[in-house]
Amino acid sequence: xxxxxxxxxxxxxxxxxxxxxxxxxxxxxxxxxxxxxxxxxxxxxxxxxxxxxxxxxxxxxxxxxxx
Amino acid sequence: xxxxxxxxxxxxxxxxxxxxxxxxxxxxxxxxxxxxxxxxxxxxxxxxxxxxxxxxxxxxxxxxxxxxxxxxxxxxxxxxxxxxxxxxxxxxxxxxxxxxxxxxxxxxxxxxxxxxxxxxxxxxxxxxxxxxxxxxxxxxxxxxxxxxxxxxxxxxxxxxxxxxxxxxxxxxxxxxxxxxxxxxxxxxxxxxxxxxxxxxxxxxxxxxxxxxxxxxxxxx
Numbered sequence: 001x002x003x004x005x006x007x008x009x010x011x012x013x014x015x016x017x018x019x020x021x022x023x024x025x026x027x028x029x030x031x032x033x034x035x036x037x038x039x040x041x042x043x044x045x046x047x048x049x050x051x052x053x054x055x056x057x058x059x060x061x062x063x064x065x066x067x
Numbered sequence: 068x069x070x071x072x073x074x075x076x077x078x079x080x081x082x083x084x085x086x087x088x089x090x091x092x093x094x095x096x097x098x099x100x101x102x103x104x105x106x107x108x109x110x111x112x113x114x115x116x117x118x119x120x121x122x123x124x125x126x127x128x129x130x131x132x133x134x135x136x137x138x139x140x141x142x143x144x145x146x147x148x149x150x151x152x153x154x155x156x157x158x159x160x161x162x163x164x165x166x167x168x169x170x171x172x173x174x175x176x177x178x179x180x181x182x183x184x185x186x187x188x189x190x191x192x193x194x195x196x197x198x199x200x201x202x203x204x205x206x207x208x209x210x211x212x213x214x215x216x217x218x219x220x221x222x223x224x225x226x227x228x229x230x231x232x233x234x235x236x237x238x239x240x241x242x243x244x245x246x247x248x249x250x251x252x253x254x255x256x257x258x259x260x261x262x263x264x265x266x267x268x269x270x271x272x273x274x275x276x277x278x279x280x281x282x283x284x285x286x287x
Contacts, residue, residue, distance in 0.1 A: 023095045035089060042085045050078040053269065057074070060276045 074269050080262030087255040094251070098167055105163050107255055111263035112156035113181075113223070118264045119149035119271055120188070124216040127209035137279065139205040142212060143195065144274040146188055152267055153185050168233055177234035180222035187215050 088107035096103060123145035130138035161171035172178060191211055198204035227234060
């Protein structure tokens with residue numbers, strides 16, 4: 001839980017931090033909001049895999065009960 | 068281990084690192100640029116692999132102590148799951164190396180060590196399949212496993228640190244912990260590591276339970 005709160009905190013700090021000098025970062029991508037789509041896509045994929053794992057878990061539990 | 072909360076926790080942790088890892092601030096560095104975010108995804112694969120191999124080692128020792136077949140099953144399934152995470156670590160590492168070092172594979176102690184360690188654990192699985200008799204198989208592979216683990220740690224963790232290497236954390240190179248002056252990355256990184264380790268343990272436990280069911284079916 002503490003880690004999670006830190007993550008949110010880190011996120012909030014990130015919004016106020018600005019880029020430095022010449023090193024090329026994907027600032028434009030973030031500024032235009034497109035990176036959020038990538039985040040959403042990755043979340044959808046990961047959550048789908050996670051839900052799939054939960055259903056496998058459920059199935060195994062059922063099999064264990066049947067014997 | 069069959070409780071649900073830690074599985075939900077694992078999913079929430081990894082999901083939050085996908086958000087925090089892509090949107091959060093990172094040190095602005097040349098060459099690495101945004102790829103520094105790979106730290107949140109590439110490194111946890113290796114940590115998860117090591118934890119799974121450690122679990123396998125513990126269960127191998129437990130098997131030799133007690134002779135219970137269940138312990139042998141757990142040891143195999145932990146390695147089976149660890150191999151997957153190892154493959155993910157190797158593949159993501161090659162993608163990352165290609166963009167930062169200019170080639171997917173450098174003959175670097177860290178990379179070669181990881182490759183040899185992978186082959187060692189593949190050999191463990193091959194060894195198991197080569198032995199017909201169940202008790203013999205369990206015993207021999209448990210002993211092999213006990214030797215494989217410390218060698219894996221030496222190859223992946225100790226030798227690269229003593230040599231020159233491109234890989235961060237090896238030779239005189241700094242780790243990402245040193246680059247991350249403002250500690251932006253640390254919370255996300257630790258969340259990712261713990262989250263992925265939990266997911267790895269979850270998959271391994273699922274495989275173990277399926278194996279138990281299979282075993283029960285076959286014994287009738």
